[in-house]
Amino acid sequence: MYKIGVVGERDSIIAFLALGLDVKAVENKDDAEKTVDTMARKGYGLIFITETVAKDISETIERYKKQMLPAIILIPGTQGSLGIGLASVKDNVEKAVGVDILSKKEG
Numbered sequence: 001m002y003k004i005g006v007v008g009e010r011d012s013i014i015a016f017l018a019l020g021l022d023v024k025a026v027e028n029k030d031d032a033e034k035t036v037d038t039m040a041r042k043g044y045g046l047i048f049i050t051e052t053v054a055k056d057i058s059e060t061i062e063r064y065k066k067q068m069l070p071a072i073i074l075i076p077g078t079q080g081s082l083g084i085g086l087a088s089v090k091d092n093v094e095k096a097v098g099v100d101i102l103s104k105k106e107g
Contacts, residue, residue, distance in 0.1 A: 002044060003043065004045065005021065005044045006047070008026065008048075009051070009077055012050045014047070029056045039070065045070055046071050047063070047075075049074055050074060054085075
């Protein structure tokens with residue numbers, strides 16, 4: 001069974017401890033990149049990353065998109081959503097089905 005990790009600002013991710021997930025609070029870009037790389041190397045299957053942290057380590061996240069594992073899911077932080085997590089989901093759905101089915105387009 002794969003482990004699940006959560007990376008982000010302490011206030012945003014501390015609640016995930018109650019779910020029994022491995023939580024790592026990060027202070028800056030370098031810390032975030034090292035944490036994600038370490039979790040990937042240790043065989044984590046799923047890593048949740050707050051959008052605030054994710055926007056600073058986009059190259060690292062892009063690198064793991066090309067791999068089967070770990071799956072990286074962006075989550076909103078305490079400041080709310082930046083919209084990049086939803087945009088990522090829309091891109092993945094569009095790649096999977098060939099059409100943007102999540103946008104509300106009037107036709």
